[in-house]
Amino acid sequence: MTKPHEIDVYEPVEGELPKEKFDELEAFINSLESTDGALIEILHKAQNLFGYLPRDVQLFVARKLGIPGAEVFGVVSFYSYFTTEPRGKHTISVCMGTACFVRGSDKILEKLKEKLQVQVNEITEDGLFTLKDIRCVGACGLAPVIMIDDKVYGRVKEEELDGILDTYR
Numbered sequence: 001m002t003k004p005h006e007i008d009v010y011e012p013v014e015g016e017l018p019k020e021k022f023d024e025l026e027a028f029i030n031s032l033e034s035t036d037g038a039l040i041e042i043l044h045k046a047q048n049l050f051g052y053l054p055r056d057v058q059l060f061v062a063r064k065l066g067i068p069g070a071e072v073f074g075v076v077s078f079y080s081y082f083t084t085e086p087r088g089k090h091t092i093s094v095c096m097g098t099a100c101f102v103r104g105s106d107k108i109l110e111k112l113k114e115k116l117q118v119q120v121n122e123i124t125e126d127g128l129f130t131l132k133d134i135r136c137v138g139a140c141g142l143a144p145v146i147m148i149d150d151k152v153y154g155r156v157k158e159e160e161l162d163g164i165l166d167t168y169r
Contacts (some may be wrong), residue, residue: 017056021049025057029064041073052083069102087131088123090168092116095145097136105144108134111158112146115165119155128169 028045032038042065046057062069076082094100094109109120112131116124123130135155137145142154146164153164 017050017054019023020153022060025049026064027059029061034054039072040079043072045075047082051085054081054084086123090127091130091132093132093134093137095137095139095143095147096133097140099140099143100145103143105134108144108146108156108158111161115161129165154166
């Protein structure tokens with residue numbers, strides 16, 4: 001049974017990640033009965049706290065668990081749930097699979113870029129939205145499809161976008 005390692009207290013650089021979040025993550029890790037097999041659970045907690053998993057957070061987790069940073073990075077880079085870049089509060093994913101594309105998802109994506117004033121994989125100025133294009137949602141019968149966080153919107157029309165976005169503002 002592996003317990004978390006004691007490490008020096010993290011001192012964030014001014015303007016960097018908040019020390020309080022590192023303290024909360026450390027408390028979470030310390031509360032685990034064992035850290036064996038808990039890396040993904042710990043990374044979920046870290047991403048929920050910080051919103052993403054930058055290098056400093058990954059190294060902090062590696063030191064706490066006494067494992068190589070490369071092992072943590074390997075898990076972070078393997079699972080699409082994890083991100084090393086900041087995201088907006090809500091992620092808008094536009095399906096670009098064949099059925100959605102044929103039914104106009106490219107026009108939906110262009111309209112969202114215009115409305116949000118961002119490109120794909122960018123965050124809106126207010127930090128509220130990240131816009132992504134994805135290969136397939138798996139809801140082809142509802143094409144064109146967009147997802148906001150975990151909610152699926154099917155048969156989306158350009159004129160519906162303002163109303164959908166307003167739900168999240």
